[in-house]
Amino acid sequence: xxxxKLLSHxxxxxxAPAAGWKSIQDLCDEAMAFGTASxxxxxxxxxxxxxxxxxxxxxxxxxxFPNGYQDTAVKAFETERALADGADEIDxxxxxxxxxxxxxxxxxxxxxxxxxxxxxxxxxxxxETCLLTEEEKIAMCWVVTDAGADYIKTSTGFSKGGATFExxxxxxxxxxxxxxxxxxxxINSMEDAEKFLxxxxxxxxxxxxxxxxxxxxxxxx
Numbered sequence: 327x328x329x330x331k332l333l334s335h336x337x338x339x340x341x342a343p344a345a346g347w348k349s350i351q352d353l354c355d356e357a358m359a360f361g362t363a364s365x366x367x368x369x370x371x372x373x374x375x376x377x378x379x380x381x382x383x384x385x386x387x388x389x390x391f392p393n394g395y396q397d398t399a400v401k402a403f404e405t406e407r408a409l410a411d412g413a414d415e416i417d418x419x420x421x422x423x424x425x426x427x428x429x430x431x432x433x434x435x436x437x438x439x440x441x442x443x444x445x446x447x448x449x450x451x452x453x454e455t456c457l458l459t460e461e462e463k464i465a466m467c468w469v470v471t472d473a474g475a476d477y478i479k480t481s482t483g484f485s486k487g488g489a490t491f492e493x494x495x496x497x498x499x500x501x502x503x504x505x506x507x508x509x510x511x512x513i514n515s516m517e518d519a520e521k522f523l524x525x526x527x528x529x530x531x532x533x534x535x536x537x538x539x540x541x542x543x544x545x546x547x
Contacts, residue, residue: 376412386415394419437473450477456487471502481511488512498526
């Protein structure tokens with residue numbers, strides 16, 4: 327795949343706990359230079375990053391991150407605050423305990439509530455596939471579809487595993503027509519990035535893809 331096209335599907339990501347403004351600024355500079363879909367950054371930097379990029383780059387941030395077990399009211403507040411600070415996209419983590427307890431209706435209500443707050447802004451739903459059974463993954467495809475969210479996303483990158491080709495194939499079979507797919511966590515090569523897109527992913531959450539593109543260019547020089 328042509329690299330410019332591939333990069334347009336990347337959420338260039340910096341969510342390390344100790345990330346400071348310099349690393350966020352560098353992330354934004356790289357994202358603007360390489361034409362990624364967005365930067366995905368901690369909520370506390372959304373307002374400053376939004377001012378820094380001046381409309382040249384979409385700002386994505388996370389809600390209920392990384393464990394998802396915050397109360398829905400807390401996630402709603404986080405979402406409202408992030409949007410007020412200028413976020414264009416929200417990546418929320420579901421309540422995995424509710425899913426494991428069979429409380430699917432509560433999970434759907436939460437997603438639906440956050441999508442209502444987001445309105446026309448993009449909501450991506452992180453389901454942390456490495457912790458789920460296949461049955462639970464399929465159930466979440468239905469939940470995300472019925473709740474009207476924009477994306478289903480594999481992983482936070484902070485648990486025991488990231489995106490797999492099998493999960494993207496499973497999502498592609500079971501999500502509704504309006505729902506797109508984001509693969510995140512453990513994308514370690516350009517070949518993997520290309521395959522995730524070929525299997526049906528529309529976004530790639532990664533801190534490494536730009537580095538891989540730079541390495542390709544240096545090898546060709």
